[in-house]
Amino acid sequence: MFDEPVKLVLGLVTGILFGILLQKGQVAKFQVLMGQFLLKDFTVVKIMATAIAVGTVGVHALVSMGAAEFHIQTASLARVIVGGVLFGAGLAIFGLCPGTSVAACGEGRRDAMIGVLGMFVGAGVYVAAFEALEPLFKSMADYGKVTLPQLTSTSPWLWVGALVALVVIALAIIERLHPKRLNTKL
Amino acid sequence: MNPLTKQSWSPYLVGVGIGLLSWFSFATVDRQLGITTAFEYSAALTQQAVAPQVVKPYLEAKAKDGKVPKIDWEWMLVLGVFIGAYASSKMSGDRAPGEKVPPLWGWRFGYSPAKRYAGAFFGGLIMMLGARIAQGCTSGHGISGILQLALSSWIFAPIMGLTGMIVAFLIYGKEGRSHV
Numbered sequence: 001m002f003d004e005p006v007k008l009v010l011g012l013v014t015g016i017l018f019g020i021l022l023q024k025g026q027v028a029k030f031q032v033l034m035g036q037f038l039l040k041d042f043t044v045v046k047i048m049a050t051a052i053a054v055g056t057v058g059v060h061a062l063v064s065m066g067a068a069e070f071h072i073q074t075a076s077l078a079r080v081i082v083g084g085v086l087f088g089a090g091l092a093i094f095g096l097c098p099g100t101s102v103a104a105c106g107e108g109r110r111d112a113m114i115g116v117l118g119m120f121v122g123a124g125v126y127v128a129a130f131e132a133l134e135p136l137f138k139s140m141a142d143y144g145k146v147t148l149p150q151l152t153s154t155s156p157w158l159w160v161g162a163l164v165a166l167v168v169i170a171l172a173i174i175e176r177l178h179p180k181r182l183n184t185k186l
Numbered sequence: 187m188n189p190l191t192k193q194s195w196s197p198y199l200v201g202v203g204i205g206l207l208s209w210f211s212f213a214t215v216d217r218q219l220g221i222t223t224a225f226e227y228s229a230a231l232t233q234q235a236v237a238p239q240v241v242k243p244y245l246e247a248k249a250k251d252g253k254v255p256k257i258d259w260e261w262m263l264v265l266g267v268f269i270g271a272y273a274s275s276k277m278s279g280d281r282a283p284g285e286k287v288p289p290l291w292g293w294r295f296g297y298s299p300a301k302r303y304a305g306a307f308f309g310g311l312i313m314m315l316g317a318r319i320a321q322g323c324t325s326g327h328g329i330s331g332i333l334q335l336a337l338s339s340w341i342f343a344p345i346m347g348l349t350g351m352i353v354a355f356l357i358y359g360k361e362g363r364s365h366v
Binding site for chain 2: 127
């Protein structure tokens with residue numbers, strides 16, 4: 001029923017830091033997330049791209065030192081395509097993603113609380129319909145838990161270097177075109 | 187001045203923070219930042235208590251992978267996100283008391299809270315269903331999976347981003363851009 005206590009405490013600490021970062025990043029807000037999808041406010045892309053560039057260096061270093069392992073999901077085409085379309089559509093209607101909606105609840109937003117209730121029901125539908133969904137998952141190819149470097153038999157550091165360079169260039173361009181976050185009161 | 191009393195931080199600073207947090211979670215518990223597995227486990231535990239027959243095939247399939255739904259590290263992380271955002275918004279006064287309908291939604295659908303709540307519920311439901319089918323969300327696939335260079339995440343992220351954009355423009359149109 002429970003993880004060991006030290007893991008629970010570490011999870012809580014990690015979550016509190018994550019919640020503070022999301023809230024201070026102004027992404028626990030419908031207006032900011034929809035501003036990204038409508039290509040007006042680039043706060044979400046700036047945060048995600050920076051997190052990816054910083055994260056990929058450290059996580060690959062930890063893995064190559066043997067201090068951690070990759071934790072990735074299987075590349076089942078049916079899963080990621082069907083899931084990706086449902087996720088994107090639901091996100092655009094709700095206006096908050098799973099992590100940011102929980103943070104929005106912390107800000108006291110009632111619509112986010114109702115949305116999180118809907119998320120709980122959605123998770124319940126998945127669990128209850130698990131058997132019925134199996135044929136769908138098996139209807140397309142599954143490439144397994146594979147990374148891009150493994151798939152192409154290339155060095156992960158080549159990819160890490162290219163990804164960091166890509167992020168730096170992309171952010172430099174975005175910063176020129178969209179230097180400021182919008183002054184939304186909400 | 188205490189940085190926690192500021193309403194917002196630079197998105198780049200926040201991004202660096204989340205990047206470092208991903209190192210921290212790999213280094214301390216060898217886990218990746220994610221949110222939605224905790225919802226799946228909570229739903230499974232609830233169904234186990236009220237309708238065990240319904241959840242049996244799911245639990246058997248999970249057991250084969252050596253996984254048991256439980257209150258785990260990620261579950262506490264989700265609780266922590268709520269607490270962290272609550273504390274952060276309290277300290278900066280960035281709260282939304284009584285606010286029910288975001289301006290963009292209100293411009294398009296009117297300011298009826300009931301309508302917005304229905305949209306949030308339905309949107310949240312299919313978003314989470316999609317997240318569990320794909321086995322990840324904006325955090326698990328969008329950040330953690332992309333930074334690990336996972337093939338699954340590099341397919342999922344563009345699909346969900348593009349779908350979100352298309353649906354957003356279908357709902358709000360170009361005119362909606364002047365309401366965000």
